[in-house]
Amino acid sequence: MAKHTIVLIPGDGIGPEVTSAAKRVIEAAGLSVEWIEVPAGAVAIEQGFDNVLPDQTLNAIKTHKIALKGPVTTPVGKGFKSVNVQLRQKLNLYAAVRPVRSLAGIKTPYSNVDMIIVRENTEGLYSGIENEIVPGVVTSLKVASELACTRIARYAFRYATRRNRKKITVFHKANIMKLSDGLFLKCARRIYEEEYPNILYDEVIIDAGCMKLVQDPAKMDVLLMENLYGDLVSDLCAGLVGGLGVVPGSNIGDDAAVFEAVHGSAPDIAGKGIANPLAVIMSAVMMLNHIHEETIATKIRTAYDNVLAEGKVLTRDLGGSAGTNEFADALIAKLQK
Ligand code: NAD
Numbered sequence: 001m002a003k004h005t006i007v008l009i010p011g012d013g014i015g016p017e018v019t020s021a022a023k024r025v026i027e028a029a030g031l032s033v034e035w036i037e038v039p040a041g042a043v044a045i046e047q048g049f050d051n052v053l054p055d056q057t058l059n060a061i062k063t064h065k066i067a068l069k070g071p072v073t074t075p076v077g078k079g080f081k082s083v084n085v086q087l088r089q090k091l092n093l094y095a096a097v098r099p100v101r102s103l104a105g106i107k108t109p110y111s112n113v114d115m116i117i118v119r120e121n122t123e124g125l126y127s128g129i130e131n132e133i134v135p136g137v138v139t140s141l142k143v144a145s146e147l148a149c150t151r152i153a154r155y156a157f158r159y160a161t162r163r164n165r166k167k168i169t170v171f172h173k174a175n176i177m178k179l180s181d182g183l184f185l186k187c188a189r190r191i192y193e194e195e196y197p198n199i200l201y202d203e204v205i206i207d208a209g210c211m212k213l214v215q216d217p218a219k220m221d222v223l224l225m226e227n228l229y230g231d232l233v234s235d236l237c238a239g240l241v242g243g244l245g246v247v248p249g250s251n252i253g254d255d256a257a258v259f260e261a262v263h264g265s266a267p268d269i270a271g272k273g274i275a276n277p278l279a280v281i282m283s284a285v286m287m288l289n290h291i292h293e294e295t296i297a298t299k300i301r302t303a304y305d306n307v308l309a310e311g312k313v314l315t316r317d318l319g320g321s322a323g324t325n326e327f328a329d330a331l332i333a334k335l336q337k
Contacts, residue, residue, distance in 0.1 A: 119230020
C-alpha cells in the first residue's frame with residue numbers, strides 16, 4: 001500500500017484530544033501514513049510564530065494537499081483573523097461539505113435524516129471587510145462574486161450527481177439581499193438549467209427553510225447556501241442528529257482539502273478527556289475516501305456504526321459516560337475483530 005503523507009493540525013481546546021484519538025483509530029485501521037504535525041491557533045503564537053496561521057502550516061498543506069484539522073479558538077470581537085477563514089481563503093478551499101445523517105443508537109426526535117450541506121466557503125460576510133464609517137456606525141460588507149457563486153453551485157450539482165442524490169435546495173434571503181443573494185440564486189439556477197437538469201432543484205427563503213428543517217429534516221437532500229447561512233444551518237442540523245459530536249466536514253479546493261469536524265474548540269470541556277472524537281473520526285473517513293482508501297474508510301465507518309448501535313460505550317454528549325480515549329479504544333477493538 002502506498003504511504004500517504006497527511007498534514008495534522010491538532011488545533012486547540014479539545015482539538016489535540018480528539019485529533020490524537022482519530023490518529024490512533026486511522027493507524028489501527030491500517031493506513032500507511034506519515035503525519036506532518038503543524039500548529040495553528042493560540043498554540044502557534046505560544047511557539048513563537050507571529051500569526052495564528054503560520055506560513056509553515058500553510059506551506060505544509062500546499063505541499064501535501066491533504067490535512068486533518070482540529071478546531072481552533074477564535075477570539076470574539078478582537079484579535080487575529082480566524083485561522084479557519086484565513087485557511088479557506090488562502091488555499092481557496094471553496095466548498096465546505098457537511099454530511100448530516102441519523103445514526104443507529106443515537107436517539108433524537110428524528111430518524112432517516114440523510115442530508116448534505118454544501119456551504120460556500122470563501123466570501124459572503126466572511127470576507128472580513130468591515131469599516132467604521134463615523135463613530136458609532138460600522139458596516140460589514142457581504143461579498144458575492146459570479147465566479148465563486150458559479151463555482152460552488154457547479155460543485156454542489158456535480159457532487160449530487162456523482163453521489164446519486166436527487167435534489168438540491170438553495171437556502172437564500174434574496175427577498176432582502178436582492179443583489180448578493182440574488183446573484184447566488186441566479187448562478188445556481190443557471191448551473192441547474194444549463195448543466196444538471198437531472199437533479200431536482202428548489203429555492204427556499206432561509207427562515208422558512210429552518211422551519212422546514214426542524215419539522216421534517218428527512219425531506220431534505222442536498223442543501224446549498226452561502227457562507228454565513230451554511231455556518232448557522234450546519235449547527236442547527238447537527239442538533240437534529242445528536243449534536244456537534246457526530247457531524248463531520250471537509251473543506252475542498254481544486255488543489256488541497258482540509259478535513260475537520262463542524263464543531264469548535266469547546267473550551268467548556270477542553271482538557272477533561274470527555275470530548276466526543278467521533279466527528280473528527282468521521283471527517284477522517286471522508287478524508288480516506290478522498291484519497292481513495294475506501295476499504296479503510298469503510299472499516300472505520302462500520303466500526304463506529306457498530307459501537308453506536310450497541311450503545312455500551314458512548315461519550316457524555318450522547319448520553320454515555322465514556323471518555324475520549326475510551327470511545328476510541330472501543331472503535332479500535334472493533335477494528336481488530
Ligand atoms: P463549539 O462547537 O466549540 O461548542 C458548542 C457546544 O458543543 C459546547 O457545549 C461544546 O462542549 C459542545 N461540543 C462541541 N464539540 C463537542 C465534542 N466533540 N464533544 C462533545 N461536546 C462538544 O462552539 P463554541 O463554543 O461556540 O465555540 C468555541 C470556539 O471554537 C470559538 O472560539 C469558535 O470561534 C471556535 N470554532 C472553531 C471552529 C473550527 O476551528 N473549525 C468551528 C466552530 C467554532
